[in-house]
Amino acid sequence: MILSVVIITHNEEANIGRTLASVQPLVADGKGEIIVIDSGSTDRTVEIAKSFGAKVFVEEWKGYAAQKNSAIDKATGNWILSLDADEEVDEELRGALRHYILGETAHSVRDGVDVVRKSLLATTVTALQIHRKNYFLGRWIRHGGFWPDPKLRLFRQGVGRFEERAVHETLQVTGNNRQFPTGALLHHSYPTLSDYIDHMNRYSSLGSEMAVAKGQCGFSLFNIVVRPAATFIYNYFFRLGFLDGREGLLLHLYHAVYVSWKYAKAWELARKKGPS
Numbered sequence: 001m002i003l004s005v006v007i008i009t010h011n012e013e014a015n016i017g018r019t020l021a022s023v024q025p026l027v028a029d030g031k032g033e034i035i036v037i038d039s040g041s042t043d044r045t046v047e048i049a050k051s052f053g054a055k056v057f058v059e060e061w062k063g064y065a066a067q068k069n070s071a072i073d074k075a076t077g078n079w080i081l082s083l084d085a086d087e088e089v090d091e092e093l094r095g096a097l098r099h100y101i102l103g104e105t106a107h108s109v110r111d112g113v114d115v116v117r118k119s120l121l122a123t124t125v126t127a128l129q130i131h132r133k134n135y136f137l138g139r140w141i142r143h144g145g146f147w148p149d150p151k152l153r154l155f156r157q158g159v160g161r162f163e164e165r166a167v168h169e170t171l172q173v174t175g176n177n178r179q180f181p182t183g184a185l186l187h188h189s190y191p192t193l194s195d196y197i198d199h200m201n202r203y204s205s206l207g208s209e210m211a212v213a214k215g216q217c218g219f220s221l222f223n224i225v226v227r228p229a230a231t232f233i234y235n236y237f238f239r240l241g242f243l244d245g246r247e248g249l250l251l252h253l254y255h256a257v258y259v260s261w262k263y264a265k266a267w268e269l270a271r272k273k274g275p276s
Contacts, residue, residue, distance in 0.1 A: 093183025126175030144241025
């Protein structure tokens, strides 16, 4: 078993088929496996995952990091690729994975000559970052920090775990990591404004818990007003987010609102627990 693709899901009927179709060629013919940890979906998520041959485990929700680590624990491949349910592997990345990780010989024709390249990368590194393309309201966001958006998602068995935190969990690995040479994950994020607002509402609640744990729970005009404004100005103007048109404006505006919500909710949460 060379490659294990691990995914956590909850009511991902709209996304999971696309995601699994993009990785199925990588695990076919015994080269790999797909591990899905589902937290009690009430739609067709589990049915769709099983139709792609995924090994599905239904577990109570333990938090993002804990769910992902549970999937890692069940993986048996030499390499592990961790995906979100709304991500897919693009054709270029799929070809590169087949070459560098699965060890398939790559052929190309240059000046009429068949050039053969053998895999070397898979023997020299322990983890790899992959570029991610983010789609918002149907538009590829190219600026404002959303491209190339490298994510550490591919790693050798036994070297990686997700840091236990309420939100924005990050993968911690031992050993050297490098940038994958080509291809990208396609992140089909927030097809509607309602999806985005719901997501930011949920994440700001989780982020507020982390802020309280760090002692950032007072009513602060800096955190609730100045920090969100500075976030918007930095991403929209200095990181050229305005070049992404109306979609870029809405994305960065509502991301700044998320920052304000997070600290306002931290103050509210702390007040419920006792006097500040």
